[in-house]
Amino acid sequence: MTSPERPAETGQSPLYLKLLAETAQIAWPELERFFARGMLLCVARDMDLVTVATAIAEDNTDQVASWLSSGLVERMQAETAADFAARDPKLWAVVVSPWVCVQERD
Template sequence: MTSPERSAADATDSTHSPLYLKLLAETAKIGWSELERFFARGVLLRVARDLDLVTVAAAIAEDDKAQVAQWLSSGLVERMQSETAADFAARDPELWAVVVSPWVCVQERG
């Protein structure tokens, strides 16, 4: 699994697409307080730790309906739930996010 901590330059030796590398470069650590407004707008997607955040963002950007539907149906990707938002607000965990307009994909790390 590729970690967002890796820079795009570190990933160029692999077989990742230009889109993947672009999204990887745009992925950043972020605090919950900066994400709350996206949650309020209903555009925040939680990505399970089992998945590569950038791979999910790339599938959304490429409109890979089959793959995204599979993740949604299995609960590996979901619109941020109120309970999860409250938990994140209380704990302020390490979060990484990437924007794939109109969505913001977020994943808890650590």
């Protein structure tokens, strides 16, 4: 998995690099209001968060639909939100309006 601090490859698209620069660690309480509005997308740990955000921003519907159908990307579920609230895990997020993509990291 690519770290938000260091892309694995050089020559990334300008959009990828822009979103990478906007990706940050965030605490769950700061995300709760987005969850309440249904605007949080949870990205699987083994996915590159910025690649997912880039696909959403580029309206790559086939790729995003594939991730959604396989469960690699999903709207934040209430159970996951409750778990995050209880554990306060290390989370990274990036905004791709109207969505906020969030991923738990170790």
